[in-house]
Amino acid sequence: MEFEELKNLLLENRNYKDEELEIIKRAFDFAKIKFKGIYRKNGEPYFNHCIRTALNLAKLKMDYETICAGLLHDILEDARVEKEEILKEFGKNIAFLVDAVTKIGEIKYREKNLVQAENLRKLILYVAEDLRVAILKLADRLDNMRTLEYLPEEKRKRIALETHDVYAPLALRLGIFEWASELDDLSFKFLYPEKYKEIEEEIKNRLKGIEEIIPEIINKIEQEIIKRKINLYTIQYRIKKPASVYRKSQKKNFDFDQIYDLIAFRIIVSTIDECYLVLGILHSLFKPLLEEFDDYITYPKPNGYQSLHTTLLIKENKYAEFQIKTLEMHIKNEEGVAAYFAYAQFKDTKGYRKGIGLEGLTEDDIRFIKELTKWKNIENKDPEEFLKELKTDILQEKIYVFTPKGDVIELPKGSTVLDFAYKIHSEIGHHFAGAKVNKKIVPIDYEPKTGDIIEIITNKNKHPSPDWLKIVKTYNARKHIRSYLKKFRLSDIRQTYELKIIAKDRIGLLKDISNIISAYGINIIEVRSQTKGNLAILKFKLVVDDKDEYERLKAAIKRRISDVIKIE
Incomplete structure (x- = not known):
């Protein structure tokens, strides 16, 4: 690919200034020369991977510095270029991004091994400094996963495991749902190839007779929307990925008949009012499955996700999910934190660092940035403890529960009511005497679910015991309990x-x-x-x-x- 072709693709996603395009061109030419004669395992020029990484970033409308870093990201390790040369040619911000991504990958991943912790330690340290490091690393990993079949089996599984454990959850945590879904699916494909093929075949069998009528369905909906003079951007559809189907089938006791969103349509319009008008149109055209309706516009998910979801009977015994949203919702839903970076206007790139200018982010985004900042102070933490705590507190799927006053509290999935107590305040945790969930008494190790209302009962005569360390799941709770036990030097535990x-x-x-x-x-x-x-x-x-x-x-x-x- 020549630069003019890349430039046109970049401009399809974002209007870069002429001076920004000039710097991107310099990075393109520099990388093309440095990677000359270097090839990947599949025989293609290495530079092709760099271009695809930059294009992944462009689809998220990332700034010119991140695009340049995408073109240059493997140059220190694979083309033996010194960081000082990047610093001299492209400045400190691009040099920082390139160096950060290089150092994250210096140690190769192994399950339950020190090197995994050390890699993640570096990742969190750099991401806490500049969130673009995470987006750059994800763009790189996405292209690597798409071409993983050319590597030896052992290396495939190692990279797939790391992707499953770290990068797919990180993409999800950043709100980049499309990347998270693909990374999750590709890791599942390489970790469990036989199961993947089995589910893939099941999906094909169940979609027989549906895919051929999709154009007819889209046309039917479009005509009604145009007739009502609604501003329609697009109607898209997607087939649910095998990894996602497998996870959902586990919740449904592997009953595929209970999975109604094997195929999902996405309808994007201009305004919220138009979303509800389209909902009415759909319900007039197809029979809805009312128990599968969700209004995430009026009641957004805690991570900020907004859309209307409805499940419709599109053919005899064949259902499909329809998602209706505005363009603004779609961009935020798909691009997450990256959407904020794409549209924020700063005088310089310092706005990307240290949480400056967070007006465009949801509360969930801001909480995540604060969590990362907390994890910057980890230089002396034992790697195994660090790894365990990171996976639980940062990358673990979240639940959202309520205090009796209606405040939303975020916890890692699998947390107990005792974790909740310590999340409210250490003194509430220290004097925990019981808990009510939705007005019912529950045991100390009860694991709440999203939407639960939790009331903590305290007693000034109650204090932490060593057994509590076996109950709590979060780093925050363990830290406070250990601190209390050490402070009072309880003889039965020391x-x-x-x-x-x-x-x-x-x-x-x-x-x-x-x-x-x-x-x-x-x-x-x-x-x-x-x-x-x-x-x-x-x-x-x-x-x-x-x-x-x-x-x-x-x-x-x-x-x-x-x-x-x-x-x-």
């Missing part, structure tokens, strides 16, 4: 352990081990050391909350300090 480490002696060994112990929040009472030849024998006396924590600490030291020979 134990003294003797940790003996034999390792190859070197400068900084004691410091490195002590840093790991500190990262776990464990107190060191006493340290003794001696050397025998080239070996160091270190003995620590530690105060630990429980044996499990002690065992995790030993495993972390052995894993992270290569000089360690034996731990007793």
Whole structure:
């Protein structure tokens, strides 16, 4: 592809200024030269991947700096270009984006391994600094997943697992639903190829006799809309992806007859009033399934999603979902945080950083940015603990519940009412005596669902116990409970352990081990050391909350300090 073709595609999505297009052209020419003679596993020029990544970003109407970073994103690692050269040629903002995406991918992912945590640590640190890093990384990953079949099976599964665990949830959390759906589906395809093919075949069988009448359905609806002089932008349709069908079928006890949205139509109009007019038209043309109707315009989802959803009988025993929304809703629904970046007008790109100018974001977007900012302070956190907490608190699917006063509280799915209590305030959590959900008493480990109204009962004589750590799911609750237990040094939970480490002696060994112990929040009472030849024998006396924590600490030291020979 030549630049003029790329330029035309870019301008289809956003009106870039002439000076911005000139910088994009320089990035295009620079990358084209640097990637010359470098090829991917499938034999295509590497530069093609960079162009497709930039086009993915263009479809989200991203700013020129992010487009440039898309063209340059693999250049440090795969074309052996130095960061200083990017800095000199394109400035600090583009250099930062390119460097950030490169460093995120330096360590390869393995399930339940230190490297996964280290990669995610980098990802969160950079994303907290500039959200465009996340969007750039997702655009890169999307193209990689689309061409994953050319890699060896083991590498395919490794990348697919990382995509499933991290990047699909991240896209969903950022509100980029189209990317989230495709990343989720592609990861499912490569992780469970046989199941994927089985569901794909089931979808084809169930859509027999429907796809051929789609043009007729669209034409019928269009005629009625035009007749009413409604400003129609488009009518689109999509087939539900196998991964999504599989997840929904699990909720329906694998009864495919209960899945009514294998095919979904999207109708985009100008105004909210027109949305309801179109709803009336649809219900006059097709018989609605009333129990499947949702009004997300009047009652938006907590993440800001808005649309009318109705399920209609379009053929004998064949249903389809219809989504009706305005263009503004559609853009926000599909592009999420990226839509804000696309339309925000700033004097310089600092507006993208550190949460400046958040007027265009939903409350959910702002909460997410604040959560990322909180996770910037993670340099000394143990990787395994960090990984577990990140997946629970940041990437986990959310639920939205209410206080008795009607305030909306966001929690990771699977949280308990005790987590809810600590989310309200640490003192509410510390004096938890019971909970009511929808006016009914529930146990302490009850897991609420979206829409539940939760009332916490407190008693000043109630206090945290060590067992509470086994009940709560969120980092916030665990942090407050541990802090309380340590503060009052409860004898039944704090134990003294003797940790003996034999390792190859070197400068900084004691410091490195002590840093790991500190990262776990464990107190060191006493340290003794001696050397025998080239070996160091270190003995620590530690105060630990429980044996499990002690065992995790030993495993972390052995894993992270290569000089360690034996731990007793």
